[in-house]
Amino acid sequence: MEIILAKSAGYCFGVNQAVEMVEEALLKNEEAIYTLGPLIHNRQVTDELDRRGAHIISDVEGIKNGIIAVRSHGVGEDIMSAIKDGGNRLIDATCPYVKKIHKRVNEYHKKGYQIFIIGDADHPEVIGINGWCNYEGIILGNKNSVPRTAKYDKICVVAQTTMNLGVFHEISQEILRIYPEAVILNTICNATKTRQEETAALAAKADCMVVIGGLHSSNTVKLAEISRAHCKKTLHIETAAELDLNDIKTCDIIGITAGASTPHWIIKEVINKMTKSFEEMLKDSEMEASYEESFRKLGRGSVVAGTVLSASRDEVYLNINYKSDALLTRDEFGEDVEDLSKEVSIGDEIEVMVVNLNDGNGNVVVSKRKMAQKKAAEELYVAFEEKQILEGVVIKSVKGGLIVDLGLGQAFMPASQYHMRYIKDLDSLVGKNVRGEIIEFDKRKNRIIFSQRIVLEREFKEKKAMEAEQKESFIQSVEVGQQLTGPIKSITNFGIFVKIGPIDGFIHVSDLSWKRINHPSDLYKLGDEITAVITEINKEEYKIKMSIKDLTDEPWIEFAKNYKTGMEVDVTITRIAPFGAFARIIDEVEGLIHISELAHEKVDKVESVLKPGDQITVKIIGIDDEKRKISLSLKSMLQEPVKEVEANETVYEDKAENTIGELFGDLFDQE
Incomplete structure (x- = not known):
């Protein structure tokens, strides 16, 4: 029998952080501590925390001047305010990945975006995310739930961190089909993606898959679903007691994975039950070693937990379950500490790193400062390996680049890696926020190279690719004779350009009106919403010609x-x-x-x-x-006026009643 444990099985970073924060509070405080909902989706852990004084509450009403822990799923902005307004001390154990979603949702909500949340409407994480947009977000569980009749000017899409990546892409594509300009933010946790991929790969070669974790835990249930898709014999259990050995006795390869809320001691109990039952102890195996290594030996660089025996201004002595006690000096405790006796109390548990096994007086020398540096370096290395996007602040400019504070440590950013365009004045960048990836991590030289440009270039390419895809989809969906409405984007001497989806439609000045106009600005201004009819389409160049005057008869x-x-x-x-x-x-x-x-x-x-x-x-x-x-x-x-007669001009009036004799009678008489 071969037992294979998934590398990512067990606590994720966010869950581990939440448990550590509450356990630390239990050690330091005599008053009761409350967790708003179960701290994690694991009954065994929450029962133990309750026994130690961390009690579960369903809401904050009635809790005054207490200590309330917000679990890794996070809560809405209103609940965070309610905790503080009650005079309570807040332990914010919200997962950093979830916190980022809260921030983005809040920012886009304030800008007038309609928030779409892809996930389980009843999941506490989704409810918490919705609380950062005034609970006005629309929850989407599948592509058929995407609104089709409502009209939204601006849309921002986020996802539950444990959402299945395939389902996320399926729903996102449906959203873009209906709302081409929607902003899609892939907020699925990288650890979740890695855990699901490892589970699928392990299940494909296992005779039996054992999934350990809460039966109501969203991420564990998804792991079980993925396992069943690749391995017919999949067992979902919460503890070792639920494992029926008859189900696995005929299996040659047994794969084990565990949800993000499953503590390592439960995983170890399951493995021990398997190995002891079949008398195949794995003490020498790499898997067993991963649990026992810190207890078998002690050396420089070892990480141990010590209990405070005594504390003075400059020194703390710790019991580390070794033949000698450990000495922690003020310099090795951390920066800006003046009196150690005010920082720790007898009985406190401190995680430290072994620096020297003998200081000359038989004491083991340990360092909390180096422990913190080691943890920070490990987190940064994980970020480097997983190509995580980190945020930081430029703290100073140096020759050839910038020094960036990433929170966990400092990194060097070459000038060429700040932006896609050249920035000449590096001093002007001090104090600027940056976001990027670690592109080089040299543990030996303690050298970390950080790049914002790599993220900007990737986002630019993704944006261009998405725009091209949207343009192609749009140009194929329209036809000559179709009427479209959009705002005027620009006005020129020869016509106007109208924003119609991802493409600009052009209306020549001669197609604006049947009457003659001197300039398009005589009729329209920027931003005006107009309706026009398509008269020509160039699908190769994504060009559309339109007309307003053709909407009416000449x-x-x-x-x-x-x-x-x-x-x-x-x-x-x-x-x-x-x-x-x-x-x-x-x-x-x-x-x-x-x-x-x-x-x-x-x-x-x-x-x-x-x-x-x-x-x-x-x-x-x-x-x-x-x-x-x-x-x-x-x-x-007008009547044509009578011409004026010159003074010496004789005018004869022809009267029909006069005869020739009457006119010339005297003349004839003279003769």
Whole structure:
């Protein structure tokens, strides 16, 4: 029989941190401590903590001036405030990964984004995340739960840290299909992903998989589901007592994994039960060694837990279950400590690193400071191995780059790794927040190289890839004749650009209106929401041409049906030009009254006869259907004035009633 234990089995970083924080509080405080809900999804651990004084409560109401621990799942912003408002001391054991989700959700919520949370609606982590957007988030358990009818201007998507990665991607793709501009944040914990991948690989080669952890623990249940998908004989147990050896006695390879809330001592009990039953003790195996190594020997660099025996200003003596006591000096305790007796009490347990097995007086010399450095270095190395994104602050500039404080330690960031573009003044970056990855970790030289550029470049590529995918999806979904609505993104002399999904639609100035306009800004301004119809699509170049005027019939057609040359029409003067006046006959149809058609006499300036807004009656004297031009005349509506007669000019009035004789009678008489 071969027993294989998954490397990532057992406590994750967040759970381990929560347990350590509460246990430390139990050692230091005589008053009762409360955990808001079970600290972790493991009944054995929570029962033991309750026995020691950490009692579970369902809400903070009625708890005053106490100590309340918030579990690794986290809680809403309102509950954090309620704890403090009650005068209670807060132990915030929220997992750092979950805290980051809270921060991002709160930031995007304040910017007006609708929050989508992918996860289990009843899970405390999801409820806690929702509490950082005023409980207005929409919980999505599968792709069919994505809202399809509601309209959201801005969407931010996050996920429960223990969510199955495949389900997350499936729901995310559905969201992007309906809401192409949604911001997708993959907040699944890397440790969860690693644990699930290791479980799948181990289950594929095992005859039997044993999954250890709470039956109601979300991440453990998922491990059991993954195991069953690859190994038919999968046993989900909480403790060694639940293991039936008959289920495994015929198996050659047994795989073991455990949820993030499963303590190592329970895993060890399960392994011991298997090995003792089959008389195959694994004391010399690597797996057993991983549990017993710290107890078999003690040497430089060993990590031990010691109990305080005595404390003075400069020294603390610890019982480390060794033949000699351990000496912890003020210098090795930590920075800025003036009096050790005020920092520790007799009975306190301190984790330290062995520096020297004999200081000359028989004492083992230990260091809490180096222990903290070792832990920080280990965490940074894990971050390096897992390519985790870390946040830090630039604390100073040096030759060739910057020194960045990552919280756990300092790292060097070459100038070329700060940004994708060259930054000349490095001093101006001091105090700036940065986020990036460790790209080089040399334990021997204690050298850590940090890069923000690698993250920026990857995010830029991901953004471009997503934009390209969104453009492709969008361009394939639209067709000529389809009407779309969007805001005006830019205005030029030759037209306007409209934001329609991930693509800008273009409307030429000639397609804005049936009437002539001088500039698009005469009709629209930036940000205006407009509706237009697609007239052309270039799918290769992702270009769309649109028209607003095509949404209505051409006004000229109406004019041609109802108006003819020679008709008298009422018009309104719209604008004046040196050569005449333009007049509106019907909406978006104008005619020209040439300056020569304003009056019978010569007109020097059009303004002397007409002004914009004047309403007059004119006659249509010409219609050019091909050029869409109309000629109008005002003088045709005016009576032609009588010409003035010169003073010496004789005018004869022809009266039909006069005869020739009456006119020339005297002339004939003279003859």
